Amino acid sequence: MPRPAGLVRSPADQRPAALLAVAQAVAAHADLLHLLRDLAAALGGHLPRGYVSFALADPDTRAGRLQFLEPVGGAPPPAAADTPTELPAGESPTAVVWDSQEPLWLDASTLDGRFPVLRAAFARQGVKAACFVPLTTPRRRLGAMGFASFEPVAAAPGDADFPVQVGRLVALAVEGALTRQELQRANARLAAEKRYLEEEIRTERRTDEIVGGGAAMKHVMEQVGVVAPTDSTVLVTGETGTGKELIARAVHRLSGRRDRTFVKVNCAAIPTGLLESELFGHEKGAFTGAVERRVGRFELADGGTLFLDEVGDIPPELQPKLLRVLQEREFERLGSGKTIRVNVRLVAATHRNLSKLVGEGKFRADLFYRLHVFPVHLPPLRDRPGDIAELVRHFVGVFARRLGRSYDPLPDAALAALQAYPWPGNVRELQHLIERAVILSAGPELRVPLGELAVEPTAAPAAAPAPPRSPTLREAERALIERTLAECGGVVGGPKGAAARLGMKRTTLISRMRKLGVGVDPPTPP
Ligand SMILES: Nc1ncnc2c1ncn2[C@@H]1O[C@H](COP(=O)(O)OP(=O)(O)OP(=O)(O)O)[C@@H](O)[C@H]1O
Numbered sequence: 001m002p003r004p005a006g007l008v009r010s011p012a013d014q015r016p017a018a019l020l021a022v023a024q025a026v027a028a029h030a031d032l033l034h035l036l037r038d039l040a041a042a043l044g045g046h047l048p049r050g051y052v053s054f055a056l057a058d059p060d061t062r063a064g065r066l067q068f069l070e071p072v073g074g075a076p077p078p079a080a081a082d083t084p085t086e087l088p089a090g091e092s093p094t095a096v097v098w099d100s101q102e103p104l105w106l107d108a109s110t111l112d113g114r115f116p117v118l119r120a121a122f123a124r125q126g127v128k129a130a131c132f133v134p135l136t137t138p139r140r141r142l143g144a145m146g147f148a149s150f151e152p153v154a155a156a157p158g159d160a161d162f163p164v165q166v167g168r169l170v171a172l173a174v175e176g177a178l179t180r181q182e183l184q185r186a187n188a189r190l191a192a193e194k195r196y197l198e199e200e201i202r203t204e205r206r207t208d209e210i211v212g213g214g215a216a217m218k219h220v221m222e223q224v225g226v227v228a229p230t231d232s233t234v235l236v237t238g239e240t241g242t243g244k245e246l247i248a249r250a251v252h253r254l255s256g257r258r259d260r261t262f263v264k265v266n267c268a269a270i271p272t273g274l275l276e277s278e279l280f281g282h283e284k285g286a287f288t289g290a291v292e293r294r295v296g297r298f299e300l301a302d303g304g305t306l307f308l309d310e311v312g313d314i315p316p317e318l319q320p321k322l323l324r325v326l327q328e329r330e331f332e333r334l335g336s337g338k339t340i341r342v343n344v345r346l347v348a349a350t351h352r353n354l355s356k357l358v359g360e361g362k363f364r365a366d367l368f369y370r371l372h373v374f375p376v377h378l379p380p381l382r383d384r385p386g387d388i389a390e391l392v393r394h395f396v397g398v399f400a401r402r403l404g405r406s407y408d409p410l411p412d413a414a415l416a417a418l419q420a421y422p423w424p425g426n427v428r429e430l431q432h433l434i435e436r437a438v439i440l441s442a443g444p445e446l447r448v449p450l451g452e453l454a455v456e457p458t459a460a461p462a463a464a465p466a467p468p469r470s471p472t473l474r475e476a477e478r479a480l481i482e483r484t485l486a487e488c489g490g491v492v493g494g495p496k497g498a499a500a501r502l503g504m505k506r507t508t509l510i511s512r513m514r515k516l517g518v519g520v521d522p523p524t525p526p
Contacts, residue, residue, distance in 0.1 A: 064094025228254035238378030241428030260304030286335025312352035411503025
């Protein structure tokens with residue numbers, strides 16, 4: 001039986017010209033599809049009927065992903081169904097070549113069980129033999145280039161020299177194209193990041209300082225110190241306004257990702273229909289109104305931290321996709337089949353009781369366990385009244401500095417009233433009250449508009465069962481004034497009067513008494 005011909009059919013002296021044609025195709029095309037078409041035409045006289053192709057290897061998994069396949073020598077294009085586009089590392093010639101950096105010869109008649117998918121594909125396509133060569137530049141390994149033949153091929157020593165040289169030239173073009181793609185992606189990400197940060201600067205006037213020397217906050221900060229340097233997912237729980245976002249930012253700041261972006265998404269603030277595109281991005285035309293490609297928040301946070309606020313509000317239909325990113329770190333933009341891999345640290349927060357939502361079937365248990373790796377709970381402000389004086393000093397300092405003012409220390413009575421109030425809006429409510437106080441008080445006396453708080457809290461705390469009701473600020477203030485008046489024998493003014501004891505002007509106390517309905521029954525002056 002005659003020995004089959006080798007892979008390269010042209011005489012050796014014609015090959016330099018073929019390599020020149022390949023080099024010209026590489027130089028002429030930035031676009032890989034057109035490059036491969038020119039290449040297939042240039043190689044037509046040198047190779048048997050079949051295909052040339054190239055596949056990239058995933059650097060992490062080494063799975064091979066076919067990028068292009070082009071018929072050579074008038075071969076018919078293979079049916080898409082006959083052409084596997086992705087082969088796991090164990091079954092992929094690309095992975096073998098990536099590891100060995102040597103040509104790999106496959107003979108269809110002797111293909112063993114190592115490549116079952118490929119063997120079936122060769123049988124359907126009519127491929128009898130193939131040679132895979134490394135697609136490697138001096139800077140990086142990319143994958144493999146394949147030369148498949150409809151005729152048997154004798155693999156003789158030196159037969160792969162020509163394909164190896166073609167592979168080297170094509171690798172340069174592929175590297176250039178990949179670098180361009182990476183640059184485009186990095187550019188789009190930077191532009192989106194810039195927009196995001198500008199928006200954040202415009203809308204937020206935050207300070208990142210965390211105040212609270214009480215045992216509860218100390219414990220929280222210890223937990224943050226432990227978990228921040230790891231890449232663990234953190235779940236911050238607590239009522240609204242307790243400082244969950246502040247803690248999420250602290251986790252980011254104390255992690256190795258501090259120089260990358262901290263990206264925030266409030267899942268409750270974005271309409272269900274838009275949340276998927278907000279998180280994962282979309283391609284142009286993915287849905288009505290998608291007029292341009294958009295990078296999602298997961299991509300924006302690549303290398304950094306993504307803060308998913310109100311994670312309990314993620315609609316059930318999006319939960320599997322979120323779970324997949326957490327498990328596999330990959331997803332697709334809306335309207336795209338291309339898988340994007342990201343390296344994102346997730347910090348989630350919720351004021352809801354997630355395990356209760358799981359019990360009610362509104363939140364997936366597997367997602368809950370993924371998020372619940374390291375829970376940090378922020379107690380409500382009413383359970384840490386010891387922090388209030390420090391928080392008040394902090395906020396007075398922040399707002400006074402902004403307005404260039406300075407104030408005397410807050411009278412004990414006012415502080416006592418603030419400590420007695422149940423703070424349904426927690427630290428945020430206290431912060432806003434002090435901001436208003438600073439705006440209203442030119443100084444040096446800080447007039448805290450306590451009367452504004454003299455309303456029943458409207459929203460019951462959502463995360464915890466309703467605590468025994470604390471007095472409202474109005475009630476606490478009224479009780480304090482009544483007690484002081486009684487102690488002063490009902491005397492309002494003068495050095496021994498209630499106003500002096502409460503650190504107020506006599507007229508202010510009288511107006512507060514009127515407002516609170518405290519009976520003014522001034523005793524007859526002596
Ligand atoms: N311990 C603290 N020290 C200083 N400022 C704090 C502290 N806790 C909360 N704040 C401030 O209170 C405000 C509300 O905090 P934050 O937004 O972090 O709360 P949250 O729990 O995330 O609220 P929500 O549940 O509404 O999203 C912020 O301006 C934050 O800076």
